Amino acid sequence: MPLPTSPVIRRVRLGAELRQLRRREGLTLEQVCDRLGWASTSKLSRIELGQSRPDLADVLDLLDVYQVPGPTRDALIVIARDAATSRGWWKALGEMGERQRTYAELEAGAARIVEYQPFLVPGLLQTPAYARLRVTAAALFDPEIDVDAEVRARTVRQEVLRRADPPRYTALLTATACDPGETPAEVWREQVRHLITMTGLRNVTLRLLPGAGAHGGLQPLTPYSCYAFPDPADPRTVMLEALTTDVRLATVLDVERYERVTEALLSAALSAEETVTALAGRIGD
Structure with missing residues (x-):
């Protein structure tokens, strides 16, 4: 194959x-x-x-x-x-915005994905209701965003985690990302239940970061995602999320620096089991 x-x-x-x-x-x-x-x-x-x-x-x-x-x-x-491929499920990406399409293309070919998200639940783990709130908020500052299309596209992206040969996916979440903030209670409870359900997939791991002091104050300033691919000749890549244009890094020096940061964060994070327990407690809260 x-x-x-x-x-x-x-x-x-x-x-x-x-x-x-x-x-x-x-x-x-x-x-x-x-x-x-x-x-x-x-x-x-x-x-x-x-x-x-x-x-x-x-x-x-x-x-x-x-x-x-x-x-x-x-x-x-x-x-x-x-x-230049347009085969298979790529045809479903037609209505995606350019930024989301880039992430979808990276995810679809990846063997391993590690995401650090300090503020929000990552797109691959969002429920439709939570995704709609996030996309609607972004549309306030960008009238060209088609909210319905972007939410549908996010759902299409998530299929990569359930395919026959899925990437190994790890999400590093801070306490802020797991705080409901202004999210309606029912939407937030559904979202947390979904996070716990996703950990039932053999390829999905969630790790919750405790307070900044617990990992030496290391705190990347922006969300980022690291991608590695089955073919070792395909360059490992890091995507940095910014307000208007995301940044793709593919030089060995840049990628290795982010990989070292990721290893430090993983060492400081709660275990996968401890993370699920902590999330379950947040449903009651």
Whole structure:
């Protein structure tokens, strides 16, 4: 059975491979585009940066220019097809906003996901009612958000945790993320029950972080997610959540730093069993 792949990560990997091939041939962006008759270098630049879904015909033309031999060429064609895939459940992503689509593509191809969330329940664990409150709040500042579509899309994303070959998923939650705040009581109770139910899946683990002092004051300033993939050649990736545009990190230095922070937080967190007990207590509260 083929390994699941993440289109967004395959685009990054394909772009890096093509950039390396171009430099090996000693060609500039302008020279390659002139040979192919492309109007400007922006198209090639976006392909190399993994910022656009590649057209297979364009990739084949580039491989011809770089004189890529058979086995390497075949491997890159597979990566290009994965980068542009629209097969299977990807068709259900059509109504997703661009930001949520990026997360969905990362999640679908991941072997392991670790999320740190200091303020809210992560999207993969939200009930529809809780998700609607969060999306509605965001829509107050962004009128282009389609609340119904975003809530449906979040539900589609969550299917990744129940598929036949799911990623190993760990959520690191602070006490603030597990505080109802202004959330209506019934919505919050349903949400906490759902969190406890999700821990029944063999691939889902929740870990609750105690007060900041318990882990040396270590407190990342933003929510983040770490992704590792079945193919070790696909770059491990970290996504940082921001108000308007999320940041994707894929350099070894950046990723390893976040992985060290994650290990420190996991060492300080309550065990999975203690976390479930603490959540159950919050239903009564």
